[in-house]
Amino acid sequence: MRVRHALRPIRPSEEEAVPDELIVLGSSSGLPTERRFAPGYALTAAGKLFLLDCGAPASTLLYRYQLDPVDVEAIFLSHWHMDHVASLGLFLSQNRLLKRLAPLSVYGPRGTRGKVRRLLSDSFLLADELGYPLDLTNIECNEAYQEALLRVTYFKTQHLERPKLKTQFGSKATACGMVIDGPGWRVVYSGDLTSSQELGPYIEGCDLLIHEMAHLPPKEVATFAAAAKVPHVLISHIGPEFDEAPEKIVEAFTEIYRGQLTVAEDGTRVRLASTTRKKIGVHR
Structure with a gap:
């Protein structure tokens, strides 16, 4: 089912041959488990490869799914809690x-540019010795960022909106979700939330909702998805109580x-x- 929305998904080209796909590299909460x-x-769109968050050991897991780290065009970070970014430094060094x-x-919330530069510096890596151009962007919420045929619009969540964090870290303490428009489809990635209702303004036209279940x-979540008439929900970031x-x-x-x-x-x-397919397929 498709509905009208403010930002229309980019139309697929006639030449698109490789199916667009989302691969779950890691599905745990902040407490990884044996499974x-x-x-x-990992997200493929029109033959291009992207990462949503980079929790450990994402840089290694790409090989498990026959993906080459050097093919990753861009990484979109939701926030800077370690469970979402711990593999980033290794990924940069690996490349x-x-x-x-x-x-x-x-791409990431305010402070990302400085954090990545410090990460490289603290690892004795000089940016001009990486061997490849590294483009770092501090995103602004409700603005769209384009990479090839992928368009990502960030929105703020309440996950880090605590007075103590704001006093200590200011606007750098920001967590985000994402509206991801690809060739003919729209994915909403919740990031980390305090309530599913935070997604309300961004859910229109969503084909797939990636919703966390750590918090x-x-x-x-089911009540929200039903009311919003989301056609497909992928539950991930799963807390220990639901792991087994x-x-x-x-x-x-x-x-x-x-x-x-x-x-x-x-x-x-x-x-x-x-928009020409009837149902999103799932493979394990």
């Missing part, structure tokens, strides 16, 4: 050792939600549907 690594997602030449873009109960009992999530959704539900595991692959 789940820290959060990170240097792989003799990468192509530019790499890193919210399943029933709240994902059926509890399914049970909560079954009572309320009538759309397509996928509870992520590491390695879950979701084929992204263009």
